[in-house]
Amino acid sequence: xxxxxxxxxxxxxxxxxxxxxxxxxxxxxxxxxxxxxxxxxxxxxxxxxxxxxxxxxxxxxxxxxxxxxxxxxxxxxxxxxxxxxxxxxxxxxxxxxxxxxxxxxxxxxxxxxxxxxxxxxxx
Amino acid sequence: xxxxxxxxxxxxxxxxxxxxxxxxxxxxxxxxxxxxxxxxxxxxxxxxxxxxxxxxxxxxxxxxxxxxxxxxxxxxxxxxxxxxxxxxxxxxxxxxxxxxxxxxxxxxxxxxxxxxxxxxxxxxxxxxxxxxxxxxxxxxxxxxxxxxxxxxxxxxx
Numbered sequence: 001x002x003x004x005x006x007x008x009x010x011x012x013x014x015x016x017x018x019x020x021x022x023x024x025x026x027x028x029x030x031x032x033x034x035x036x037x038x039x040x041x042x043x044x045x046x047x048x049x050x051x052x053x054x055x056x057x058x059x060x061x062x063x064x065x066x067x068x069x070x071x072x073x074x075x076x077x078x079x080x081x082x083x084x085x086x087x088x089x090x091x092x093x094x095x096x097x098x099x100x101x102x103x104x105x106x107x108x109x110x111x112x113x114x115x116x117x118x119x120x121x122x123x
Numbered sequence: 124x125x126x127x128x129x130x131x132x133x134x135x136x137x138x139x140x141x142x143x144x145x146x147x148x149x150x151x152x153x154x155x156x157x158x159x160x161x162x163x164x165x166x167x168x169x170x171x172x173x174x175x176x177x178x179x180x181x182x183x184x185x186x187x188x189x190x191x192x193x194x195x196x197x198x199x200x201x202x203x204x205x206x207x208x209x210x211x212x213x214x215x216x217x218x219x220x221x222x223x224x225x226x227x228x229x230x231x232x233x234x235x236x237x238x239x240x241x242x243x244x245x246x247x248x249x250x251x252x253x254x255x256x257x258x259x260x261x262x263x264x265x266x267x268x269x270x271x272x273x274x275x276x277x278x279x280x
Contacts, residue, residue, distance in 0.1 A: 020183045022175060025214035028229030029251060036226060037235060037247075038218040039183075046185045067184050107235055107247025108258045 003044070003102040005086035011078035015047040015087070015099060016063045019071040021123060035073050035117055037110035045101040049089065050074065052097035060120050062097075073117040083109055164212035168202060171215045178217065188221035197241045198223050204266055210277040227276040234272045236261070248272040 009015075019039045027034035048063045064072055080087050085103040092098045105113070172195045180189050202213070202225065213225040213236075222239035231251040238244040238261070246269060247258040259268050 018184050020217075022178075023183070023216050025216060025226055025228065029231060029233070030228075034228060036214070036216040036224060038216040038224040038226075038237070041237070042185065042187075042219040070184060106258060107237060107245055108256070111233070111235075111247060111249070
């Protein structure tokens with residue numbers, strides 16, 4: 001599906017991405033849990049725009065509803081754009097905050113997502 | 124020990140006797156030798172792959188394909204070629220398109236090998252000490268580009 005970045009998702013907003021437990025790995029360099037770059041390799045990567053959740057009276061917990069056992073990370077909407085990747089608002093019938101980040105994510109690019117991501121909720 | 128058990132024990136124990144010319148061919152000897160020489164990482168990785176291969180489509184909550192057998196098999200082939208006795212086992216991570224990633228984050232190095240199918244994938248590594256960052260594609264059996272980072276993860280900096 002095509003994705004034309006019309007700027008409706010503002011740079012200052014945050015994007016939320018669920019992470020399966022198999023994509024959380026130990027990082028011996030930091031002594032902490034690390035989200036694997038493998039969690040950011042979809043060509044059409046679905047996320048939720050946090051500010052759109054808040055506008056509808058919800059918050060990040062909404063992204064985890066029905067997804068017990070998943071963790072959640074947040075990264076700035078500006079970040080994919082700095083890597084040349086378009087960010088497109090693609091509302092779904094049951095999720096008006098649904099957004100997609102399109103484009104190929106090589107190891108180098110996917111690891112820039114890792115660097116920008118912060119844990120919102122870690123199982 | 125009953126006399127029958129004692130007889131069985133002695134008969135079974137014959138392969139330990141140096142006088143037995145063909146003891147290296149005895150099944151128990153072979154079994155013991157395999158158990159000692161089989162690297163630990165292999166059973167760890169196989170166990171992880173086994174459970175990841177059972178994950179259904181949509182496992183990541185975003186409609187991902189299940190992990191492909193081809194990717195898993197090629198991942199094992201890569202490891203068989205690259206792992207040394209002192210290389211710590213990798214984290215094995217599924218990726219959205221049905222592939223897998225082999226990852227090490229230790230000894231001041233991050234190394235990731237992404238496998239999407241036989242002779243198909245890419246790698247990325249970053250040396251925290253030198254700032255060196257290298258990425259490339261895997262398109263053949265030539266794994267020369269991975270020798271340096273594999274040596275780095277295998278020893279303390």
